[in-house]
Amino acid sequence: MPTALVTGATAGIGAAFARRLASDGFDLVLLARDTARLEQAAEEYRAAHGVAVEVLSADLATEDGIAAAERRAAAGVDLLVNNAGFGQHDTFLKTPLAAELDMLKVHCEAVLRLTHAALPGMIDRGRGGVINVASVAAFFSRGTYGATKIWVVNFSESVEQDIAGNGVHVMALCPGWVHTEFHERSHMDKSAVPDFMWLDADTLVAAAVRDFRRGVGVSVPDIKYKALVGLSKAIPRGLSSRISARSGRRYE
Structure with missing residues (x-):
């Protein structure tokens, strides 16, 4: 059986990837910080899908x-699904430097x-x-979070070009707002986000898997987020930055 390593695997998008890949017959390596949740998830996937599951308790903010x-x-x-991540609810100078470096x-x-x-x-x-x-935050100027995510997009596209022709594919996945624990953990206010903008994690992952199998380089699931990303490229950078600033730190 093929093996998938998923980071940030116990909640949100990472857990949705683990569920989908287990159902597709992948053996799993699940990485997260919470050992108890890892073990619980591993038992569920073994019982439901008969796959082998390893757990790796690790904090990727440490060497x-x-x-x-x-x-x-x-x-x-x-x-490899590099999913682990977190957000900041405050502005750059109000966020502890250690948190930014993490x-x-x-x-x-x-x-x-x-x-x-x-x-x-x-x-x-x-x-x-x-x-x-x-994240779709990669296409807007919004703090260290957005800056790291555009790095992920550029990095993924560059590596994909480097390895072209080797039978291996690298894809950047750019979700919008998704119903997960992400926002609560980051102490973000979700009240201003319209209901229609929220995505389901399992639906998101299904779209991501389809795009990956098709060889898409940058996957932006859902038509409304494709339109948002397209708009961000069409309007002046300064205006895009002002719109992003007014929206607050609500990107995932």
């Missing part, structure tokens, strides 16, 4: 956590190092791929 994940990725996986480590350094660890084995086998979870 030890990234190194442990790196070792497992290098040992061989067929699909965001860079989780959103950028971990993504880079795990991708670098996983790809050589995939290329040797001539199959496999990486899904790096970014």
Whole structure:
């Protein structure tokens, strides 16, 4: 059976990926910080789908956590889903510097190092791929979060170009607002987000898997978010930044 490594696997988009991949017959390596939730999820997937599930308790904001994940990725996986991440509810100067640096480590350094660890084995086998979870926030000027997510998009596109022709695919996934624990954990106000803008995590992942199999480089599931991203490219950068600032830190 193919094996998928999913980071941030116990909740939200990561859990939705784990559910979908287990149902598709993937053995799983689930990475998150909460060991108890990891073990519970692993038992559920084993019972429901008969797949093998490893758990890796690691904090990707730490060197030890990234190194442990790196070792497992290098040992061989067929699909890597770099999903772990978090948001900030305040502005740059009001956010502790340590939290900003942790965001860079989780959103950028971990993504880079795990991708670098996983790809050589995939290329040797001539199959496999990486899904790096970014955000529609990548297309707007909105704090360190948006900056890290546009890095993920650019990084994914660059690596995809580097490995073209090797049977391996790298895709950036850019979701909009999704019903997950993300916003509560980040202490974000969700009240101003219209109901129609919210996406279901399982539906999002189904669209992402379709795009990945089709070889899409940057996946923006849902027509309204495709339109939003298109609009962001069509209007002047300064106006886009002002609109983003007024909307607050509500991107996922």
